[in-house]
Amino acid sequence: MEHIVFLTGRLAEKSVVQVLEGMTNAPFTWEVREIGLQVAALMTADMIRRRVPLPLRADRMIVPGRCRGDLLALSEHFGLPVERGPEEAKDLPLHFGQAARKFDLSRYSTEIFAEIVDAPRLDLDGIAARARHYAEQGANVIDVGCLPDTPFPHLEDAVRMLKDGGYRVSVDSMVTDELLRGGRAGADYLMSLNVDTLWVADEVSSTPVVVAREPHDMASLHQAIDALVARGKPFLGDPVLDPIPFGFAASIARYVALRERYPDVAIMLGVGNLTELTEADTSGINAVLLGIAAELRVSAVLTTSVSLHARRAVREADVARRVMHAAYEAQVLPKGIDSDLSALHARRPFPYDAEEIAAFAAQVRDPNFRVQVTTDGIHVYNRDVHVVEGDPFDLFPHLKLQDDGGHAFYMGVQTARAEIAWRLGKRFDQDQALDWGCQVERAVEDLQVWCATGTTKLKGSK
Template identity: 55%
Template sequence: MSEHILFLTGKLAEKQLHTILEKMRPDFTYTVHQIGVKVAALMTADMIRRRLTDTFGAHRIVIPGRCRGDLESLSADLGIPVERGPEELKDLPTYFGKAAHHYDLNRYNVKIFAEITDAPNISVEDAVKRAYYYKKNGADIIDIGCLPSTPFPHMEELIRTLKQEGFTVSLDSLDNQDLLRGGKAGADFLLSLHESSVWIADEVASTPILIPEKHEDLASLDRAIDALQAKNRPFIVDPILDPLHFGFTRSVVRYHEVRKNHPDIEIMMGIGNLTELTHADTAGMNALLLGICSELDVNHILATEVSRHACRAIKEADLARRIMLAAKEQNTLPKHIDPGLMALHEIAPFPYQLDEIRELAAQIKDPSYRIQISPEGLHIFNRDGFHSARDPFELYPKLGVETDGGHAFYLGVELARAEIAWQLGKRFTQDQPLFWGCATDAYGQTVDLHTFKPAGTTLQKK
């Protein structure tokens, strides 16, 4: 007779727990019981004692790793062993000796339009170089941005060149003549048509992206949709995402309304109005925006990298769309799927506590320095001593490296890394660079836009 295990969980994690257990194909039978708490980590031993009225014939009970309380007395009260599982659900297979659960990030269902915003003012050669950069960072379509009252004599040449290089191309303008020129030159998409300019779709083969005639005028958008559906023409709809304090929340509601009224149409969201016009790190913004896209089945985004603080926006959006699809398909929260969008902080920055570091230091028998961090600060030690500080300059007089420039330089670099990691709550591992996720080109080995060569160097310890 196989062992039967009762898994206790909360509302948010219940579906994910079922999915992981099913994929594990365990050699035991099990029951998953949702105990009436939203977040599993808030469960306590006393709560289990009060709420659990049936142990479902289990031989043992596994509870979330962060569950607090006295499990020994709980086991005695219930008459069966109660044990803490891993802190994170993704680690449950490993807890039972199975292969760890991995998410497939090779797939996505949101296409990225990456805009070259100043195309009229740069050469065809430079525009093509930028297109390759965007493509390497995840762009599916290269969007050529026109500028108001700015001549664009090389538009046709640029479109033809990009097409010859194998790119899918869109043209972005509110000028009818620009749109006609772009469509006739072979652009695959045209941004943006509205009720009064929808006739352009009859003149060219390009797929139109529709916007309201006037801002927030969804009735005009509906009429443009009806016109193209009557002609059986493909199209994409963009209800327009507004910046914060200029209608952002209303615009999200607008997207929801369009999706509710048109459950089967293609929708685009231009995310630059948030990433470009908010001075905050863009990785979190892209995660949230692509999460909204995932919930509303928005399957196209328009992304830009104009402001320097938004210089990784396309790469971040690429990873965010993959994470959100994986989370949606697995019925789980977008947690512990990939760390690339966590540039500043980490889930578990301090793998060792101070007493554990002291215990390790007591076993060191050689003069080489080890550096580790804990919530208390920076720690450097060898056989001759253990030193702690929050400011690396306080440690220098204690290290005895005044006459050894190379060693002093090396320790300075490592202690600076350790200080940054401690301040931000990042993982520090001696002799390894700090992990910055999508915030650097090193994540995914992309290229520097200006030099078009692999970016980044590694300091080697002598």
């Protein structure tokens, strides 16, 4: 059986032991080594090399999740794999559960069409900028949206520019002349054709997206699909998703019926009528709709990002399609695969309870403040004080930082973040930004390099 050595600091040692003792039937034996520092997060590869003697009788070493330094060099030094574990000891069972089953989130089966809804009103630079933005968020196809009764003299130039930029392009219009112009300029897809306008698909090489002649007229959609199947021409069929409360449930039923009638045809699902027209966080809406897409084997979704509350809709769809594809392929619930769609609440926001934090506080022998969050509020403690409050303003008088502006500013930032985490039920880690999932772009952190000195630590600056 594999034997694993877990390295930690004095404050976390007891917790690490308790967690490992609670992991019944673990597929490994273990030992915990405290290597002579209080805070495990301050451990470095150089420190480990100096303080852990050779030879090391183990098959693997697990170091704290925020341990900085070159672990590959450390592995070579000890002659065994050295890996970062989770940032919190309480997450070790989850860490080993995830390690046992890895999901490949590079794979997906549903493509994303991202629509530039106001393309006629943008110049070419504006269209190019929007396309770059959507592609960076995960779009596979840039949809050039036309507007009713709005001239689009630069349609061909827009399509050619996007194609020259390496994008796949669709043109979205109910006007056959605009569809023909887009197709002749090189658009890969045209939407939306119906049974009466299928002749457009014979004039150009673009792949058509077909809809019903009139809303809810599924017979005409079937007629269009049958005609294209008979011609052997690729296409996507779209029964059209209606907004709530104007037929949403019935439109879902249309998608199910279409898949049952045509088990193998490519289907498009337009999600914008839900994400744009429902005042709710779009990450959950995208999760559900892309879950439906996975079950129905939908080939593509059409999304928009017009309303400010839907500003991350393309990125959310990208995350959701990967998670739902993984869940569908593995036939597991979409939990524990990836947390990027959970922007507001964490599954396990408070890893330690008040009693455990009190035990940590009792071991502290220095004046540095620690900040942790549990169900009863924000805990701030050092060797002299341990205070629990729900409001940073109530904490501040206990810290006695009136004459230390830099430290007061630092603690203000930390306790403000802690309050947000406490009220929303999010994970809080001191000195780290809160995790907002895919709602914000994350800076890539390189744990092989050291952090720069913070501005509140600089001495004598002017």
